[in-house]
Amino acid sequence: MKVQNFKYYMPVKIFFGEGRLEELGTLTKGLGEKALLVTGRKSMRKLGITDKVMKLLQESFVKVVLYDEVTPNPTVEVVNEGAKIAVKEGCDVIIGLGGGSALDSAKGIAVVASHGGSAWDYIGEGKVTEKTLPIVAIPTTAGTGSETTLVSVLTNKKNLRKDAISSPYIFPRVAIVDPNLMKSMPSELTADTGFDALAHAVEAYLSINANPFSDILAMKSISLINDSLVEATKNGEDLEARGNMALASSLAGMAIAQAGVVAGHGFGMSIGGILDTPHGRTVGILLPSVISYNLPEVSERISQLASCFNLPATGDSMNDAWKVIEAIKKMMKEMNFPTRLRDIGVGRKDIPKIVEDCMDRPDIANNPKKIDYKEAQKFLESIV
Ligand SMILES: [Fe+2]
Structure with a gap:
């Protein structure tokens, strides 16, 4: 059989296991001083996870701004708005907390906040640079795998098109995969x-x-x-x-x-x-x-x-x-x-x-x- 040529690249530091969320503050501290926490409005707040995450960050002296406007099948507008807040507040690290929608939104925000323009400008490959803000991914569902991928899937309501920003620069720097966060998933x-x-x-x-x-x-x-x-x-x-x-x-x-x-x-x-x-x-x-x-x-x-x-x-x-x-x-x-x-x-x-x-x-x-x-x-x- 012929030798197959291929490449393998996976730069995400994965912290896996029960209770690993506790390490969030320390892990984020090494990446920035002020975090934008990107999540959905309902379930994370109801379960007290949003509050817990904010507390963990503050205990490690990481300032945090909450952006909890993420919806399922996140739109370009949700990302652009989040990026505007990140820039205005001077956030230097973006944390996605939730399912794939929250994680993909966080990736999109990290791109737009550092590059300008609209998230839709970066759809496809090769349009994102190393300027991208560091991303921390905290999945609360088990499926999307966004914590270990280089894509952010977004929906453009104007042309009803769902498409992806794809770049090695949007691999999260850190993924905290804590099964405790998934217990309450219906x-x-x-x-x-x-x-x-x-x-x-x-x-x-x-x-x-x-x-x-x-x-x-x-x-x-x-x-x-x-x-x-x-x-x-x-x-x-x-x-x-x-x-x-x-x-x-x-x-x-x-x-x-x-x-x-x-x-x-x-x-x-x-x-x-x-x-x-x-x-x-x-x-x-x-x-x-x-x-x-x-x-x-x-x-x-x-x-x-x-x-x-x-x-x-x-x-x-x-x-x-x-x-x-x-x-x-x-x-x-x-x-x-x-x-x-x-x-x-x-x-x-x-x-x-x-x-x-x-x-x-x-x-x-x-x-x-x-x-x-x-x-x-x-x-x-x-x-x-
Ligand atoms: Fe998928």
């Missing part, structure tokens, strides 16, 4: 975000840019999700399950930071931009079909995922690959996870718009089996 959100992590791991594994490092990260992530996602949705207080999911999410983030994602996220980003659907639920619904679409090209590789689901390999790669798809469908059934796009409000009439929007995405180009306009249409029709 069952439905646990399932949605858990399926986002699973989609990241499987799509990174399928990507034409996968490499031996991303494969190891993806496979370990899939195993952990198979072991613990159903349990975490049924018993949120189960810290072992929460810990496994937190780890799976960060590992899957590391895998996509190297290999990217494929058609599930390509379609999912367009659906989310146009119809404002929950991200994890969207890519989760698409996942079994994305794998089966790619079977003719990469059945051998997919069959090797059987071990992640504790399935014996029979040596018949097509048969083993189908078993992988069945295992994922079984997990969906156990969690009452939706299986059709219509379950999240996508209708047949929306398909042309979605296809039009997604064909230029790198995620579509990363897919092992090529997808043209007609195939994309057929794919979505089969699952609507």
Whole structure:
């Protein structure tokens, strides 16, 4: 077999485990003197986590300004407004606290506050420099993996487009991954975000840019999700399950930071931009079909995922690959996870718009089996 050329770069310092949040003050102190704390308004405040984080920072003599305007599928406006406050207040470090929306908003704010303009100016690659303010990521859901990625996904309400700023300069300097913060996540959100992590791991594994490092990260992530996602949705207080999911999410983030994602996220980003659907639920619904679409090209590789689901390999790669798809469908059934796009409000009439929007995405180009306009249409029709 030919030697594969690849690169691996992951500069995030990860502090993982129960109670690691306590180290926030010390860790932030080394990065700046005044922090903008970026979070959502409701759940973090209700659970007392926002107050706790502010207290931890103040105890370490880090000044803190609260920006709690983050919404799901965060918009360019939310980011630009946060950046304005960061500049006005002279913040020199940005902390994201919450799910992917809060973390991605924090990354966008760190870029705009240091570069000027609007967040949308930086969509794509190569537009962000080392001027970017340092970022601290504190995930409170297990799915997005944003704490270990180099992307910030934002929504532009003017053209209904969801797209990503992608730059190594927006890797967080520090990620505090504390499963204690995830215990109160409701069952439905646990399932949605858990399926986002699973989609990241499987799509990174399928990507034409996968490499031996991303494969190891993806496979370990899939195993952990198979072991613990159903349990975490049924018993949120189960810290072992929460810990496994937190780890799976960060590992899957590391895998996509190297290999990217494929058609599930390509379609999912367009659906989310146009119809404002929950991200994890969207890519989760698409996942079994994305794998089966790619079977003719990469059945051998997919069959090797059987071990992640504790399935014996029979040596018949097509048969083993189908078993992988069945295992994922079984997990969906156990969690009452939706299986059709219509379950999240996508209708047949929306398909042309979605296809039009997604064909230029790198995620579509990363897919092992090529997808043209007609195939994309057929794919979505089969699952609507
Ligand atoms: Fe995702």
